Amino acid sequence: MKTVILKKQKDKLARNRNPWVFSGSVHSAESGIRNGEAVRVVDADKKFVAYGFYSEHSAITLRLFSWNEDEQARQSLFTARLQAALSARKRLINSEQTDSFRLLYGEADGLPGYVADYYNGHIGLQVNTASAVLYLPFMTEALKAVVNPVSIYARPADELNKKEKVFFQEACIYGDAPERILIKENGLKISANPVSGQKTGYYFDQRDNRKAVAQYAAGSDVLDCFCYTGGFSLNCAAAGAKSITSVDSSADALKNLEENFDLNGLQKPETVKADVFEYLRQRNTDSRKHDLVILDPPKLAKSQSAMEQALRAYKDINMLGLKKTEKNGIFVTFSCSGRVSREDFIKSVAWAAKDAGRTLRITGFMSQAGDHPISPFFPESEYLKGIIGVVE
Incomplete structure (x- = not known):
């Protein structure tokens, strides 16, 4: 097995079980390593640190997978x-x-x-x-x-x-x-599409949050933004929502949503094909508000260089959502951008509430479902952050 040597004093994170080693921490790599090949990782004194997968072109040069010298990639x-x-x-x-x-x-x-x-x-x-x-x-x-x-x-x-x-x-x-x-989640039937749907076909990370949010839906007028194939909408309908408006930019996703409602024998929501930002801006002038507003946007910070723009976008979408929330209504918002910290997300929501002229009392925080475990050695494994609160 070929060897990669870390720079002096650059082995601490690796020894502490963080699996990512960036190119700036690598002193040298033995010649002839294939892109993706498992390698032996050692410190500046040639002492064993871990085994990792070598990425020739990525900024993350090594992805460590074992700190046991007897446990190789077999x-x-x-x-x-x-x-x-x-x-x-x-x-x-x-x-x-x-x-x-x-x-x-x-x-x-x-x-x-x-x-x-x-x-x-x-x-x-x-x-x-x-x-x-x-x-x-x-x-x-x-x-x-x-x-x-x-x-x-x-x-x-x-x-x-x-x-x-x-x-x-x-x-x-x-x-x-x-x-x-055909799958089942929280007792509901869902038609999933692992072949051509987004990512692997369905977002399991929100399963527990869908169930938690649905407890506020009974008798409520619900606005579900970035609804995709209707995970939150379905759970709210099953919980007895009075009305639901489901908004997404994808016609295919909305068609799938309607199929899912049919599968469960539930009354279909009002579906709106639109860019959510534009939809909420256009609704700024109407007086209708909702008892429960859910914002689950896609990843807005896809790179570190996009962070500033992403935080502005989070502030804007949350401001628009807060404006459409009824007094004493429930406001639920998420960020799935791993680069956006929980602290920064809370700050963006706070500024959104200020600009919307609303008071938000945060009553709880949410994260990804347990089948998306968070490693204490690898904070980057936590990416989904959710806030739930009452709006005045």
Whole structure:
């Protein structure tokens, strides 16, 4: 196994189990290392630190996966890590209410570069790094051994080719992946699309938050913005919402939302195909307000250089949402941008409330569901931040 040497005094984070090593911490790499190959990582004194996957072109040069010198990148490691991930999910998921979930969450589950979602017997696999492509045969065999899936559909991350200089064509790599899969979440039927839906096809990270928010929906006039295929709208309808307006820019997502309402025998909401920012700005002049407003925008800070612009966008969308919230209504807002800290998100919401001329009393905070575990060694594994409060 080839070796990568860290710079002097640049091994502390790595020894403390943070799996990311940036290029500025690397002293040298042995010649001939393939892009994505597993390497032995040592400190300036040539003492063992960890094993990691080497990325030749990424700013994250190493993604560490083991601090045990006897635990290398073999088939047995992939299978054991996946089995541990599945065992943890079985303790977290109520199988009577939910039959689909995030099976594997990259670094937080000890297998950097992979995200795997379980769709009622089928696997949607996201391949995020050069190493994830190189070791895909190990991952495929691990999934077959641990899960025995009907199919595995693999898709590249949006920026895999750009950041890692690796081309990966999405494909069904095992079995026959259907275009649609009927799943169950919180007792509700959902038609999911791991082949052509966003990311791996459905957002399991909001499962617990959908259920939590729905407890405020009974008898309420609900506004669900960035609704996608209707996760929050469905849960609110099942909880007895008086009316629901579901807004998204994707016609396909709204069509899927309506299908999901039909599957559950629920009255369809008012659906609006629109850019949410523009929709709320245009509604600034009407007097209608909502008892429950939900904002779940896509990632707004895709890079560090986009942070300032993203925080302005969070302030703007929250200001617009707060203006449409009824007095004593419930306001729920999220950020899924990992680069935006919880503190910065709270600040942006505070400035939004000030500019909207409203008082927001925060009553709780939310995060990603437990099948998206947060590693205490890796703060970057926490990306979803949610705020819920009462508006005056």
